Amino acid sequence: xxxxxxxxxxxxxxxxxxxxxxxxxxxxxxxxLAVTTAAVYGLAMGLSTTFVLVASTVIISLFRRYIxxxxxxxxxxxxxxxxxxxxxxxxxxxxxxxHKVLGIFIPLIVVNCIILGRIEAFASxxxxxxxxxxxxxxxxxFTWALTVIGGVRELLGSGTVFxxxxxxxxxxxxSVMLTPAGAFWTMGALVGLITLWRQRGAGKERRAAPLRVxxxxxxxxxxxxxEGGETA
Amino acid sequence: MTELLLLFVGSALxxxxxxxxxxxxxxxxxxxxxxKAGVSMGIAVTSVMVASVLVLWPLYNLALAPLGLGFLQNxxxxxxxxxxxxFLEMVIKRAFPSLYTAFGIYLPLITTNCAILGLAxxxxxxxxxxxxxxxxxxxxxxxxxLAMGMMAAIRExxxxxxxxQSLQGPGIALITAGIMxxxxxxxxxxxx
Numbered sequence: 001x002x003x004x005x006x007x008x009x010x011x012x013x014x015x016x017x018x019x020x021x022x023x024x025x026x027x028x029x030x031x032x033l034a035v036t037t038a039a040v041y042g043l044a045m046g047l048s049t050t051f052v053l054v055a056s057t058v059i060i061s062l063f064r065r066y067i068x069x070x071x072x073x074x075x076x077x078x079x080x081x082x083x084x085x086x087x088x089x090x091x092x093x094x095x096x097x098x099h100k101v102l103g104i105f106i107p108l109i110v111v112n113c114i115i116l117g118r119i120e121a122f123a124s125x126x127x128x129x130x131x132x133x134x135x136x137x138x139x140x141x142f143t144w145a146l147t148v149i150g151g152v153r154e155l156l157g158s159g160t161v162f163x164x165x166x167x168x169x170x171x172x173x174x175s176v177m178l179t180p181a182g183a184f185w186t187m188g189a190l191v192g193l194i195t196l197w198r199q200r201g202a203g204k205e206r207r208a209a210p211l212r213v214x215x216x217x218x219x220x221x222x223x224x225x226x227e228g229g230e231t232a
Numbered sequence: 233m234t235e236l237l238l239l240f241v242g243s244a245l246x247x248x249x250x251x252x253x254x255x256x257x258x259x260x261x262x263x264x265x266x267x268k269a270g271v272s273m274g275i276a277v278t279s280v281m282v283a284s285v286l287v288l289w290p291l292y293n294l295a296l297a298p299l300g301l302g303f304l305q306n307x308x309x310x311x312x313x314x315x316x317x318x319f320l321e322m323v324i325k326r327a328f329p330s331l332y333t334a335f336g337i338y339l340p341l342i343t344t345n346c347a348i349l350g351l352a353x354x355x356x357x358x359x360x361x362x363x364x365x366x367x368x369x370x371x372x373x374x375x376x377x378l379a380m381g382m383m384a385a386i387r388e389x390x391x392x393x394x395x396x397q398s399l400q401g402p403g404i405a406l407i408t409a410g411i412m413x414x415x416x417x418x419x420x421x422x423x424x
Contacts, residue, residue, distance in 0.1 A: 026261065026402050030346050034254035074311055081307035089303070104353045107306050111346045113258065180252050181414040188399070188406030196398035 008133045015138030021114050022187070023145045023194055028114045031105045032146055033183040039162050042150030044098045045105065046143025048091065052083045052109050053139045054132065057123035061131035064124050076119050077110070084109045114138060152186050153177045236367045243371035246422050249347050250379040251413040256347030260380060261405050263338065270384030271377060276338040278373025281351050283320060284313055285369040288352045289362050309352050317343045347376060382412065 021027035036042045056079045067075050088106045091099040123131040151161055157177030159167035176182050249255045264270040321339045325332045355365045395404050
């Protein structure tokens with residue numbers, strides 16, 4: 001019983017802090033850059049993605065024995081698109097303001113590489129319980145990462161965090177942080193800081209390789225490293 | 233005519249898919265190590281964009297919208313795009329083998345590229361006519377090719393720069409992209 005528990009914790013921890021996208025593994029960049037003008041939008045985007053990720057991985061995992069190998073990608077896509085449409089209508093109905101800001105990035109969860117990646121790499125081969133743990137880890141990891149990116153941009157760009165004023169009145173907000181340029185810079189700086197921290201941790205003689213640009217999923221659904229994957 | 237020209241300039245420069253709308257960032261960081269690869273990917277994206285408008289515009293406006301099945305759009309669009317990309321790959325492989333070796337290898341990666349689905353969703357959201365949608369696709373594709381080419385050219389030069397070790401790879405690419413996005417903000421207001 002104790003060993004089984006350890007397995008679940010391990011599955012959960014992978015996405016939650018070991019390989020958290022988009023900061024520790026460069027995956028799911030588009031929403032991470034586009035909607036993170038404030039912490040609350042990052043949080044909403046992350047939770048919506050988590051819902052789709054958890055629901056679709058558990059469903060796929062339950063039916064994993066009945067999904068033919070050749071047609072699995074269209075089947076995965078239909079399952080993901082179904083849950084995306086559900087969350088789209090739920091947000092539109094109950095949180096119209098958030099839905100307006102997230103805009104087309106809600107339907108675009110369908111092509112989020114994290115989701116197809118977890119289904120292909122994990123849920124299609126593992127039990128629903130383990131898939132749930134894995135999906136929760138990746139989903140909540142993505143959520144905290146987006147909230148942090150949104151928080152940094154909100155703090156520097158508007159002087160607030162979650163809408164609360166935190167900087168002194170003398171601080172002039174750097175409005176550039178709310179523009180697309182600020183999104184790229186925040187992301188670049190965070191990725192650089194994390195690499196630096198990892199290199200320190202790995203010691204001087206064993207310098208950690210910089211983060212790799214994530215996997216891109218081809219039409220055949222086999223995860224493959226992006227062309228000319230990043231190396232030091 | 234002027235309206236279409238403005239739409240073209242607007243989609244290529246003012247609302248650049250990569251630098252302003254953040255659609256299709258994965259290949260933007262992944263395949264821009266050299267100029268040829270970057271431009272080839274841009275051309276591949278453009279051709280899939282145009283092809284998907286040719287199929288998705290009639291599908292939505294002649295089938296889904298009149299039947300009140302708009303809620304099926306996410307599901308149908310992604311299936312059609314996946315099928316279309318595979319079909320294009322087969323056609324190009326058969327008919328233009330040299331073209332296939334040049335940019336065919338980038339085609340499968342495009343299915344899960346949010347630029348294509350994003351284009352289709354924007355086309356529906358903005359209620360473009362068929363002609364407007366085509367201009368929108370060509371303009372967006374041109375913008376993607378331009379940004380990919382510029383990024384690749386800069387990164388080729390960056391190979392010789394002394395980049396701090398922690399920023400090598402995606403870090404410096406993201407910061408470069410930020411500066412490019414800043415310069416593209418200069419186009420804001422153009423054509424409106």
